Amino acid sequence: MLTATLPFGGVTLVEYQARLLLAAGASQIVILVARLTPELLGAIARIGRRGIAVDTVRTAAEAAEKLHPLSRILMLADGLTTTEATLAMLAREGGDALLVMPEDQAGQGYERLGGGTVWAGVARLEPRRVSELAAMPRDYDVQSTLVRLASQARAVHVVLQHDAMRGGHGVGHSGAALDIRSRAAMASMISGRRGWFERFIIAPLARALVPMLVPRRVPAGAVAAGAGAGGLLGLALVAFSHPVAGLLLCVLASMGFSLGAILADLRDEPAVRRGLDAAAVALPGLAALAYGYDASQFSGDGAPWVLAIGVIVLAVFAERAADGIERRTWWGSAAGYLTLVWLGAVLAAPVAGLGVAATYAAATAASAIERLRREP
Incomplete structure (x- = not known):
């Protein structure tokens, strides 16, 4: 089963991520996925009922074709769970920005950026980063390469707030870990x-x-x-x-x-x-x-x-x-x-x-x- 279709907060993880993006003001959602499963198709249909355009792509080239050249892109890591307040910090106007956290506070599954920091799963990107990746060989990992391109372009580092971890922020693919973060996210939302x-x-x-x-x-x-x-x-x-x-x-x-x-x-x-x-x-x-x-x-x-x-x-x-x-x-x-x-x-x-x-x-x-x- 895809990580995106694992249960989270009463829905699937991708539906929860889409809800966060909608709250942040997103007008389009592009899902990069290697294969479409029945569970993912059902989740996409439910997201689409919210009145937002949802596209699925397999490569960076396909993603570049779907995105407007003047758009502002928020990229969420596969397996990311976070809060609306955390996403809002990256949803503001501006150029490339990466949400980061100290490496000694991160577990497995985080992209290392150097300097004792890791990527915490959210990035604000200029559309040209996707175009730059589309010009590269197709065997590059899309998520990791986009993070590297943004880092090389001197992206602003936004430090993850300590309270976000208690609110369910994390990156991972384990169903058990997602269940724990789901409970934390629900408690944060209610509180x-x-x-x-x-x-x-x-x-x-x-x-x-x-x-x-x-x-x-x-x-x-x-x-x-x-x-x-x-x-x-x-x-x-x-x-x-x-x-x-x-x-x-x-x-x-x-x-x-x-x-x-x-x-x-x-x-x-x-x-x-x-x-x-x-x-x-x-x-x-x-x-x-x-x-x-x-x-x-x-x-x-x-x-x-x-x-x-x-x-x-x-x-x-x-x-x-x-x-x-x-x-x-x-x-x-x-x-x-x-x-x-x-x-x-x-x-x-x-x-x-x-x-x-x-x-x-x-x-x-x-x-x-x-x-x-x-x-x-």
């Missing part, structure tokens, strides 16, 4: 989520469960179905005046939707991920509204209902303002607001719980808006 609820509650849960779910190929839809059933039961309990159990179920169901979104993200299912992210936000809102309405009916006072509407409006403003910018750790989220509402239900103080949640959402919205104003 990078911002917001206290996501970082301290969702991330530890995902780190514990996702490595068990991915090898068993549990679909994100199955996780979503379980979360949906729990959410519907929770809404029913809230509507029938059992808010403590009902709101807790809704919080857990929202966490389930977030877990399903992480699985969909790992398996490169953007439409499913967007749907589950929306469900993880919508369910807490519906639960807060149902709780506010039931509490108002029970007390004969409209304050809980008004506060519930206020929580929803302020939370929407906060999410809109925080969209696309780096979130601060203390900022709230839909499940976080509902957790405060649940604590109010536990204390039999619906007005206090909803009021605190509304205040928290208002503070998050104000902070996000202020941050947007300060950005250039």
